[in-house]
Each structure stands twice: as structure tokens, then as C-alpha cells.
Amino acid sequence: MIKYVCNFGKYLFLLSFLCIIPANASVISPATVFQSTLQQFTEYKGKVVNERNGDPLTSAFISVNNTNISTVTNAEGQFSLKIPDNLQNVTITVSHLGFRSMTFSLDVLKEKDAVIELTEAMEELSEVSIFTYTDAQALVRNMLKNRGSNYFKDPTTMTAFYRETIKRGRKNVSLSEAVVTIHKKPYDSFGDDDIALVKARKTADYDRLDTLALKLRGGPYNPLSIDIMKNPSYIFAQQDLRNFKFEFDSPTKINDRYLYVVKFEELDHRMPWYFGKLFIDAESFTLVKASFNLNVDNRQAATDLFVKKKPGGTKVYPVDVHYDVEYRERDGRWYFGYGNTQLEFVVNWKRRLFNSRYKVNSEMAVTDWKINTEGKVKRDDNFIDPRIVMADDITGFTDVTFWGENNIIEPDKSIENAIDKIRKNLEDN
Incomplete structure (x- = not known):
């Protein structure tokens, strides 16, 4: 992770940096890929x-x-x-x-x-008596205070599906997918979560990457890192709430639960700053969903945060950074269920008339989980480094049994078409 110290204290940005490097440069390889043992x-x-x-x-x-x-x-x-x-x-x-x-x-x-x-929920929620808070900051403070009691208190082993796509303009140029095991620490713990790779595949059409190999460092750790209830200080700790403006938006509903909607905005705009919405359960004061952005109008500071390497003669900077995180509930306890990070970059070449735009989407969905009753997890070669770059592997896309019994996110038609085109180009070469 990148650590950056602002005037108001310690500040951790949510994503590891993007690494834009020459196509022949070396990358960090993932752990060994395993094929699944199929079940019925x-x-x-x-x-x-x-x-x-x-x-x-x-x-x-x-x-x-x-x-x-x-x-x-x-x-x-x-x-x-x-x-x-x-x-x-x-x-x-x-x-x-x-x-x-x-x-x-x-x-x-x-x-x-x-x-x-x-069916859309058309109920007039503003009249529901359960909404008792009139101070948005006080509600957020209570949300953070209840973190230990509302979320999992036990070490948990999760199965999750990860997908990472890179587009140049409107065309898909790279796709990585993986089934991973998340060894998640309790929500009242300061321990870091670990990820082990179960199986993975990747393909890329580097010709469309404009002679660049655009690599997302962090892989599955990127969407997991925005679990802000596990790591609230990544955006705001209880003692730092005075650095934000909070106000209520129209309430909403999900799964028959009434939700406060709180808009927030960081007050100091000198460096990249956060703004977005928190969706908070009106009964338990649990964060159910967060949708937020990082303002990157300060181009140089934003570039320093996200770009590790770039070829000479180029200017590379982010123009849009967006995050979504969602939580699920089971037996009165909440846990990380889905994370999505979206980044859009511009690459300006010194002697070219037009620039290039790249969109990087990284998402992970938890598809199964269980409480870890076996004690401390023993690390092995399947555990991946938080700085991982998904290595190239052009096999597996035509293998319908590749993912076995694991639940995955159904590919978009545009992604499926891109896979076919990318694979054909690689086969032709």
C-alpha cells in the first residue's frame, strides 16, 4: 500500500499503485495455479x-x-x-x-x-419513525463505535471471485480472473487480511496497449483494501471526523432494511480528497454500503500516488477514481461481501497529437465463507503478496471446467467478445 502523510495526520490511500511499464519489463508472478477437484x-x-x-x-x-x-x-x-x-x-x-x-x-x-x-421501493421513507438521528456526524461516529459488535468477531475463511479488466478507450485489452481464499481477521483486530490464490487465468492484447504494458499492482488486494469497517482509518477514524463535512441525503431501503444515507466530503482540498455516500442501517447503525470517489484534480499529487513507473516522453495521470464496498449479514453479524475499484487514466505522448485513455476495473465478490475453527492459518506458496501483478497466462479460457464448483461473476458479453478476439490474435501470432 502507498502511505502518504498529510498535514492533518496519517492517511492511507486505498489502492496499491498502477504500474505502467515497458512491455518487456519483469512483473511479480502469482503463486502456483491449481485445478479444482470437481464436486457434484x-x-x-x-x-x-x-x-x-x-x-x-x-x-x-x-x-x-x-x-x-x-x-x-x-x-x-x-x-x-x-x-x-x-x-x-x-x-x-x-x-x-x-x-x-x-x-x-x-x-x-x-x-x-x-x-x-x-420492483422499485417507492415507500416515502422520510416519514418512517425509525429515522431518529438529526446529526449526520454523530451517526457516523456511532457507526464506527459499533464496529466491533456489529461485524464478525471470529477469524473467517472466505472464498471469493476476483476479476480485473483493462480497457483502452472502449476496447478490452486485458482480463484477469481468479478464485481466491481470503483469511480474514476479526473486525475488532488490527491484523492484516491474507489472500491465497486457488486458481487464475489472464490474457492480454499488448498491441492495443499502445506499446505499454499497463499492470495493476495489488490484484485481489485492491477491492479487499476498501473494507473500510475493517480499516476505518483508511478514510476516517473517529478522532478525524472533524476533517469531514457530513449531511443527510434521502434515505433508502435494501433487503427490507431502512438505511440512512449520509453524504461526506473531506474539508481539506489541497491534496486528493474523498467524497461520497455511506448507507447505514437505521436499527443497528451498521455500514451496509459505501460508494465514494477520490478527487484527483491535483494532477501531480494524484500521479505520484498511483503511477510507479512510466516510459520517458509520457505524462500519465488519473482522471477518475471510484470505489464501492458492500457488506452482507448473517445471524446478526456483518461481513465484507463485495468490493469494486474503478480507475481511469490518461497517457499523453510527447510527440503524438492524441492521448490514450485507459480504464481499470477491479472487483471481488465473496461467494462462500466459514468461521475458522482450526486456529492460526499456516502460510504456504499459495499465499500472494499485496504487491502482486497478475502474470500472463493465456490458457484456460476455453476450458469450461476450469472453475469447477466455484461461483464466479458471469462475464459481460463485451468481455466474452474481447476474450475471443484477444485469444485469436495471440493464436495467430
Whole structure:
């Protein structure tokens, strides 16, 4: 992680830096990739849309009730859910912020091209008596105070799916995917979370990268690092709340829970500064979701934060930095469920008329978890370094059994097309 000291104290930025380096430079290799031992399971596919207009719902949460199995929808509202065959008599719940949740039997997903329509929550929430706070900063202070009691207190082993995409303009030029094991420390602990690589694959079309190999350092650690309830000081600690402006926005609802919506903005604008929204449960004062940005108008300071290396004759700087983190609840305790980081960069070449724009998207969804009852986890070669760069591996994209029983985020059509084109280009060469 990059550490940066501001005038008002210690300040940790959420992402490891982007590394823009010549295509023939060396990178850090991931741990050994393992193939899965297949179990008996059935894969179900479907799509989640807005009932009113048919628009796809991105990042809708699909869970198998009374289990820890879950997934999320892709940018086109599509999902894939793998369920062990011994769990066929189960129900499924689909939820999305601002929509009424829907629960149904597994039989619904047995239909081909199942479409789940969610209805917008039209309730006048401002009149609900449960909203008692009138001071937004006091609410956030209480949210941080309850961190130890509202979130997991036990070490937890999570299975998660990670995807990293790089686009130049509108074209996909690189795709990395991995199934990982997260060894998560309790939320009242200051210990760092660890990640072990289970399996991974990557492909890239470096011709479209404008003679650059754009590498995202940090890999799966990037979306995990924005678990701000595990590491609240990454943005604001309780003693630093005076450095932010907080105010209420219109409340909302998810999973039949009423949520405060708090807008926040860092007061000191001399360096890159945070602003965004916190979605806080009105009963337990738990952070359910956060959506925020890092203002990067200070171009030089932002470049120093994110760019490790670059070729001579170029200027490289970020123009948009956005983060999303979501939490899930089970038996009264909350845990990290989904993280997404989006970065957009501009590369200006000294003797070229037009610049190049790159978009880097890094997301991770927890698809299963269990409390660790085995004590201290023994590290092995599968554990990855927080500075990892996903190494090139052009195999595996045509292997339909590659991911086995692991739940993954269904690829977007644009990504699938990019995979085919990238693979064909590599095969032709």
C-alpha cells in the first residue's frame, strides 16, 4: 500500500499503485495455479432486471438462503449460481439497493433464460419513525463505535471471485480472473487480511496497449483494501471526523432494511480528497454500503500516488477514481461481501497529437465463507503478496471446467467478445 502523510495526520490511500511499464519489463508472478477437484453441483443462470423498464441491474446480490453461497450480477444483469446437488430444496433471495427483495424457490432458476424482475421501493421513507438521528456526524461516529459488535468477531475463511479488466478507450485489452481464499481477521483486530490464490487465468492484447504494458499492482488486494469497517482509518477514524463535512441525503431501503444515507466530503482540498455516500442501517447503525470517489484534480499529487513507473516522453495521470464496498449479514453479524475499484487514466505522448485513455476495473465478490475453527492459518506458496501483478497466462479460457464448483461473476458479453478476439490474435501470432 502507498502511505502518504498529510498535514492533518496519517492517511492511507486505498489502492496499491498502477504500474505502467515497458512491455518487456519483469512483473511479480502469482503463486502456483491449481485445478479444482470437481464436486457434484448444478449451475443455474438468469438475469435480474428492473420490473418498470426492463433495464439490467448491476451488482444485484443473489444468495442461497440458510447457506453462505452467493454471487452478484454483472454489468448486464446476468448471473451464474452453482449449487451443490445435495442442496436442491432451497430458496433463493435476490436484492438490490432501492428495490424490494424477492425470494423464490430454486425451481424458478431451472427454467431456461430465467428473468428476475425487481420492483422499485417507492415507500416515502422520510416519514418512517425509525429515522431518529438529526446529526449526520454523530451517526457516523456511532457507526464506527459499533464496529466491533456489529461485524464478525471470529477469524473467517472466505472464498471469493476476483476479476480485473483493462480497457483502452472502449476496447478490452486485458482480463484477469481468479478464485481466491481470503483469511480474514476479526473486525475488532488490527491484523492484516491474507489472500491465497486457488486458481487464475489472464490474457492480454499488448498491441492495443499502445506499446505499454499497463499492470495493476495489488490484484485481489485492491477491492479487499476498501473494507473500510475493517480499516476505518483508511478514510476516517473517529478522532478525524472533524476533517469531514457530513449531511443527510434521502434515505433508502435494501433487503427490507431502512438505511440512512449520509453524504461526506473531506474539508481539506489541497491534496486528493474523498467524497461520497455511506448507507447505514437505521436499527443497528451498521455500514451496509459505501460508494465514494477520490478527487484527483491535483494532477501531480494524484500521479505520484498511483503511477510507479512510466516510459520517458509520457505524462500519465488519473482522471477518475471510484470505489464501492458492500457488506452482507448473517445471524446478526456483518461481513465484507463485495468490493469494486474503478480507475481511469490518461497517457499523453510527447510527440503524438492524441492521448490514450485507459480504464481499470477491479472487483471481488465473496461467494462462500466459514468461521475458522482450526486456529492460526499456516502460510504456504499459495499465499500472494499485496504487491502482486497478475502474470500472463493465456490458457484456460476455453476450458469450461476450469472453475469447477466455484461461483464466479458471469462475464459481460463485451468481455466474452474481447476474450475471443484477444485469444485469436495471440493464436495467430
